[in-house]
Amino acid sequence: MKLTLYPLSKEMPQVRPADPRRQWMDDTPESFAYRCLPLALANQHGWEVTTPAGFTATWNGGNLPSDVSITFDTPQTKSLSGAPLANFGSGVLTFELHFLLRTPPGWNIFVTGPMNGIKHGIAPLSGVIETDWSPITFTMNWRFTAPDCPVRFEAGEAVAHFFPVRRDLFEKFEPALDHLNRDPKTYEQFMRWRDSRQDFAKRLVELEANAVEEKWQKTYYRGLRPDGSAGAKDHKIKLRVKPFKKPSR
Secondary structure (H helix, E strand, C coil): CCCCCEECCCCCEEECCCCCCCCCCCCHHHHHHHHHHHHHHHCCCCEEEEEECCEEEEEECCCHHHHHHECCHHHHHHHHCEEEEEECCCEEEEECCCCCCCCECCCCEEEECCCCCCCCCCCCEEEEEEECCCCCCCEEEEEEEECCCCCCEEEEEEEEEEEEEEECCCHHCCCCCCCCCHHHHHHHHHHHHHHHHHHHHHHHHHHHHHHHHCCCCCCCCCEEEECCCEEECCCCCCCCCCCCCCCCC
16 A cells, blocks of 8 residues: 655655654663553654754643743754644644645544653643545644743654544444453463463562562563464564655656
8 A cells, every 4th residue: 555745845845754752761771661562662653754844832721822932943944845833722832734635545644743742731632634545734733831931842853643543443443341251262371471460579679689589570572472382474573564655767
């Protein structure tokens, strides 16, 4: 399948495969946050758009667009494609994404902030766009969460994260509740996992040498069931998201 990006400005959009690193995860002891595979994979799950210029933005608590002030590190960067602006009001900071995306029929684009990104004083807003037919651009918006709290974005920092999603995704699923013991194989594997986790946690608290050396259980990370058998054949510990290539002349 093809995902096509059409630039709408003379500058090439600063779009890249999503960065797997997060500063707060780097800062955890021994970077242990990366041991959580669901977190690590979510970080990589798509593409991200970066801001071309460093700036500081502040909201004074009002509802007018002018109630958000933006101070750029270099004044002339205000005119760069992808620079932020405040045109909606209500404490919203907007990044115009100067490109169109085209997905295959039946596929939307989910756009949000950097996965597992944390920013004090502001939060990303998420949207879903029908990019298989719409000839309209979309914006990435953030909303301030507190007045008079300056928010800093560095040049090259990710401000948007996007990936395709099927439009009929939820129509295809039939949510159902059931009793776990009605699925004997899953029940057995779950009980093995629960008992193993409790035992490992106990040994870790007691500073049992093997548990301390191992530090964390790696069965899910390795794609193994609690009994040691292989899980899904296509289990992933890393995503290989391809970059957008410039068209050949």
